[in-house]
Amino acid sequence: MTTARILDFLRTRRPDGPCLVVDLDVVRDNFLSFRKALPDSSIYYAVKANPAPEILRLLASLGSSFDCASVAEIEMALKAGGSADRVSYGNTIKKERDIARAHALGVSMFAVDSHEEVEKIARAAPGARVFCRVLTDGEGAEWPLSRKFGCVPQMAVDVLVYAHQLGLVSHGVSFHVGSQMTKLDAWDSALADARRVFDKLAQQGIHLKMVNMGGGFPTRYLKDIPTAQAYGQAIFASLRKHFGNHIPETIIEPGRGMVGNAGAIKAEVVLVSRKSDEDDVRWVFLDIGKFGGLAETMDEAIRYSIVTPRDGDAVEPCVLAGPTCDSADVLYEKTPYPMPVSLTIGDEVLIEGTGAYTTTYSAVAFNGFEPLRSYVI
Numbered sequence: 001m002t003t004a005r006i007l008d009f010l011r012t013r014r015p016d017g018p019c020l021v022v023d024l025d026v027v028r029d030n031f032l033s034f035r036k037a038l039p040d041s042s043i044y045y046a047v048k049a050n051p052a053p054e055i056l057r058l059l060a061s062l063g064s065s066f067d068c069a070s071v072a073e074i075e076m077a078l079k080a081g082g083s084a085d086r087v088s089y090g091n092t093i094k095k096e097r098d099i100a101r102a103h104a105l106g107v108s109m110f111a112v113d114s115h116e117e118v119e120k121i122a123r124a125a126p127g128a129r130v131f132c133r134v135l136t137d138g139e140g141a142e143w144p145l146s147r148k149f150g151c152v153p154q155m156a157v158d159v160l161v162y163a164h165q166l167g168l169v170s171h172g173v174s175f176h177v178g179s180q181m182t183k184l185d186a187w188d189s190a191l192a193d194a195r196r197v198f199d200k201l202a203q204q205g206i207h208l209k210m211v212n213m214g215g216g217f218p219t220r221y222l223k224d225i226p227t228a229q230a231y232g233q234a235i236f237a238s239l240r241k242h243f244g245n246h247i248p249e250t251i252i253e254p255g256r257g258m259v260g261n262a263g264a265i266k267a268e269v270v271l272v273s274r275k276s277d278e279d280d281v282r283w284v285f286l287d288i289g290k291f292g293g294l295a296e297t298m299d300e301a302i303r304y305s306i307v308t309p310r311d312g313d314a315v316e317p318c319v320l321a322g323p324t325c326d327s328a329d330v331l332y333e334k335t336p337y338p339m340p341v342s343l344t345i346g347d348e349v350l351i352e353g354t355g356a357y358t359t360t361y362s363a364v365a366f367n368g369f370e371p372l373r374s375y376v377i
Helices: 006-012 026-036 053-062 072-079 096-104 115-122 153-165 186-202 229-242 258-264 295-300
Strands: 019-022 043-047 065-068 088-091 109-112 131-135 141-143 171-173 179-181 210-212 250-251 263-273 280-285 315-321 330-340 350-351 373-377
Touching: 006 019, 006 263, 019 026, 026 043, 026 053, 026 229, 026 258, 053 065, 053 072, 065 072, 072 088, 072 096, 088 096, 096 115, 096 171, 109 115, 115 153, 131 153, 153 186, 171 186, 186 229, 258 263, 280 330, 295 330
Parallel strands: 019 373, 043 065, 043 250, 065 088, 088 109, 109 131, 131 171, 171 210, 210 250, 280 315
Antiparallel strands: 019 263, 141 179, 263 280, 263 350, 315 330
16 A cells, blocks of 8 residues: 555655655565564665665665675665675676676675676686576466576586686575565475585585575565565475575575565556447556556566546446557556546556566656656655
8 A cells, every 4th residue: 555655745746747656664664574574584685676775775774785786786785885795796697897896896796597607707706605596487476587597406506516616605596486476385496406406515515505595575466465474484484394403594685575565656647548439448548658667567467556536436447558659558458457437637546566666667768758757755
């Protein structure tokens, strides 16, 4: 639900055009919930979810570490008060000069998933710690991750042995169960794979110390989700099951789960129309679409909760679309979205749960529309 602070900001400030408003109080509550749910795990906020300086400063002040996908994100985290020893360069696809820059800034922990990436790090960041990402199937995730990142467990063993041979510190393994993961047991099979990698390396005299359990923690859209505490209990049970009394250091990388429910986008209805006199499905066009920050509606994967001033009136399914001259800029058509019949041009709507992966997906002036403006309160 949109907080009273956000509603009050929109009512008093009346910002023009579509905009995101993020409530820092919610971000703080989410961080403390993760810390309570998994007290022995280090929290590395996934900066890509929302890199607003105010969010990064708050999280740094609370003791968060940062998962960064680029040198620019590393510099943002450091500027916000994070320290280099609490930054993970978590992208497995990095230019060698970016690895060198990160290393010069003091970052000493890097993700890999191939022999070739290990070679780059050995040249550009000698002696650094590396962790190898293992593929997962992503079953149960509403925004599953592809095979773009990670390698099979046996290759992870080979990659980490190679890193050791090249003078790097083979530090651990990582995985990501898929974004917006709603299955509590999703981490279990991945932790089983991690344990097998640990054991095979130990047989070769290489003792890993860390498991990066990634993100995947969801935010509430249209369906209820388990609490952070429920995820924490399930994950800790799997850690005990697979590692017994020798649980390694662990990291979690919440992004969506940290900031998703902290933000809402104010948008406006630009047009309500039909495609023929016989058409029983209306088209509702908003002043924001896929290219304005709602890219996660691709394939209708993420279905946001939308609040209108006419909620309580009769509803009927409609096609929801954005304002650009691109036929791909349709949010919900395969499964039409129920909207009030009385909804009309000029009505303002609130798209809830949009604190994550919206401003960072917003295109720069596609069709002349400005990037999504953001206010952090």
